Amino acid sequence: MLKERLAVLGHFAGSISHELRNPLAAIDSSAYILKMKLSCADEKSKTHIGRIRDNVSQSTAIIQSLLNLSRMEKPKAEPAALADLISSVIGCSKLPEAVKTVLDQPGQPVFVDIDPEQMRIALKNIVQNAVQAMDGSGTLAISTGVSASGEAKIAITDSGPGIAPEQTEKVFEPLFSTKTHGIGFGLSITKMIVENQGGTIRAESPAHGGARFVLTLPISGKGEISNALPA
Numbered sequence: 001m002l003k004e005r006l007a008v009l010g011h012f013a014g015s016i017s018h019e020l021r022n023p024l025a026a027i028d029s030s031a032y033i034l035k036m037k038l039s040c041a042d043e044k045s046k047t048h049i050g051r052i053r054d055n056v057s058q059s060t061a062i063i064q065s066l067l068n069l070s071r072m073e074k075p076k077a078e079p080a081a082l083a084d085l086i087s088s089v090i091g092c093s094k095l096p097e098a099v100k101t102v103l104d105q106p107g108q109p110v111f112v113d114i115d116p117e118q119m120r121i122a123l124k125n126i127v128q129n130a131v132q133a134m135d136g137s138g139t140l141a142i143s144t145g146v147s148a149s150g151e152a153k154i155a156i157t158d159s160g161p162g163i164a165p166e167q168t169e170k171v172f173e174p175l176f177s178t179k180t181h182g183i184g185f186g187l188s189i190t191k192m193i194v195e196n197q198g199g200t201i202r203a204e205s206p207a208h209g210g211a212r213f214v215l216t217l218p219i220s221g222k223g224e225i226s227n228a229l230p231a
Contacts, residue, residue, distance in 0.1 A: 017063050024063075028056040062185070075115035075197045079220040082110040082144045082152055089123040090142075098137035105144045111220035112152045114197050119217075122193040125186040126156050126213050133160030133211060151199075151216040163211045168203040 031052040038045060083105050090101060130140055138159035147153040163171060172191040194201045199217040206212050 017067055020063055021060065024056050024060055028053055031056070075118055075193075077113045077115055077197065079111045080114055080116045080119075082112055082154070085112075085114075085116060085119060085123070086142055086144060086154070088116075089120055089127060092120070093124055093127045093131075095127075095131060095140070096136040099131055099134065100139045102139060102141040103143075104141070106146075110144060110146060110152050112217045113220045114199075114217060118193045119197070122190040123154070123156075123215075125190045129186055130156065130158035130160065130211070134158050135160075146219065147216060149216075150219065152219050154215040154217070155212060156215075157206065157210055157212040159210045162209050163203055163205050165205050168205060171203050172201075 031049050035046070035049050035053075038049070041049075086103070086105070095101065127140065134140075140159075141155075141157040143153075143155045143157075145153055172187050174185060174188045191201055194215055194217070197217065199215055201213060201215045204212040204214060
């Protein structure tokens with residue numbers, strides 16, 4: 001059901017994106033020119049111009065998220081080292097200095113059969129969601145290994161306000177967001193990517209607070225794998 005809903009939204013966005021993006025670009029350009037011309041304007045005027053550009057950016061992000069759904073190709077799975085994937089995601093996520101990253105990874109490499117580019121998108125969505133939940137300051141803990149059932153496992157935990165237990169399933173629904181200015185597509189896209197590659201994802205509410213997202217992925221036959229994580 002989720003895939004069908006996302007596909008409909010994606011095709012809808014593809015058909016109207018041109019009509020929406022052109023006027024949004026014009027609004028953003030006009031706001032930018034006003035900002036340059038009114039460099040000596042009062043703070044209230046500058047604030048309103050900033051709001052115009054921020055809302056244009058948010059609207060454009062919504063359209064792009066929907067377009068990503070319609071353009072999502074079938075995964076091209078290949079063996080990839082889990083540690084390299086996590087390192088790449090952290091590197092491209094541009095984490096704030098106030099966010100402390102704690103990594104817990106096994107000594108021996110764990111290889112997974114995935115589409116690396118698509119999985120980077122999926123994991124980056126989770127990381128960015130965590131940073132937003134922590135308001136740019138806190139601890140982001142990422143652990144990897146092998147579950148008791150023999151699947152590769154990634155657990156991403158933040159120190160934010162957490163997710164209400166009754167919302168742990170809803171967070172993956174399109175247009176659902178616990179954030180005031182949330183778009184509500186990032187985790188839906190993440191779930192679709194993970195499941196398309198034979199994996200699973202679930203959200204948890206740890207007893208000590210914060211939120212945790214746990215992913216499992218198919219293990220590649222490449223390399224030796226050990227140091228299992230508890231299921």
